Amino acid sequence: LTYFPKVNGTVVSVEGEKVIVNLGKEKGISKGVLLTVYREKEPFYHPITGVPLGRFEEEVGTVEVEQIESDHLQARSITPGESIRAGDGVRISAARIPVGITSLSPDGPDFLTTELVSALSETGRFRIDSLPPKSGIGDALNRKNLYLIQLTTSKDEGRFLMKLEIQNTQTGQALSEMSVQIVQSDESDLILEHLQYQLFERQQSQIK
Structure with missing residues (x-):
């Protein structure tokens, strides 16, 4: 269980297959863990009240953690043809x-x-x-x-x-x-x- 903490982060930079994420050692992530990269899209609202409930999301790729530093980690993109960019969200899914x-x-x-x-x-x-x-x-x-x-x-x-x-x-x-x-x-x-x-x-x- 300790290898799969529920974490959310942000892509800081992308250079080829190398992806830098603002998640460091204190988050408990291990080398080899797979992270899902997603992009927030337009907001959605309650159909009656019109109150904003959140944003739609688009999954844009998967990265594999290669190196973990004190304040960030380096990962490698493993999904062909993906378009990961700075500002995208990163997480280990809260789903099973x-x-x-x-x-x-x-x-x-x-x-x-x-x-x-x-x-x-x-x-x-x-x-x-x-x-x-x-x-x-x-x-x-x-x-x-x-x-x-x-x-x-x-x-x-x-x-x-x-x-x-x-x-x-x-x-x-x-x-x-x-x-x-x-x-x-x-x-x-x-x-x-x-x-x-x-x-x-x-x-x-x-x-x-």
């Missing part, structure tokens, strides 16, 4: 993000994958697609997932080892690859909290 999850260890502890799927679904932030074992980027992309999480799990002397890799399906860029040890517990919620805390700590160390 489509994520595919697959296990690379068919003989590993199944409950870790099951609980991760359940925990992510319950946040309301993601639309989780449970993929067949050993699925790849192409499989996730064909099912319209923006991201793929591949899990490798094993058990050793009361400890579970979970290796987790998150990639975006548009370019294959990895957001993170990490190994997390989880002490065996009868309380699954504690296991998930332990995992989420370590994921957050790893993310913070990467963006400092």
Whole structure:
């Protein structure tokens, strides 16, 4: 969840495929995250009162985060033929993000994958697609997932080892690859909290 904060920013400048956005490290965005670029259009009004309710929007492209600085980030345009320009809005959608999850260890502890799927679904932030074992980027992309999480799990002397890799399906860029040890517990919620805390700590160390 920490990899996909609900953020809104503005395009500062565009030079070829390079796009500068006014979102810095404090926003918690990670390298490899996909951002939607949109342009505000004409306003729309309440049909009876005439009160302005907002503006129509046009989606103009997608950019992939490449570098994050203290007060801005650099991204790369990955949508052919788009016309991104300074002043356009940028965001990680507030809608549910489509994520595919697959296990690379068919003989590993199944409950870790099951609980991760359940925990992510319950946040309301993601639309989780449970993929067949050993699925790849192409499989996730064909099912319209923006991201793929591949899990490798094993058990050793009361400890579970979970290796987790998150990639975006548009370019294959990895957001993170990490190994997390989880002490065996009868309380699954504690296991998930332990995992989420370590994921957050790893993310913070990467963006400092």
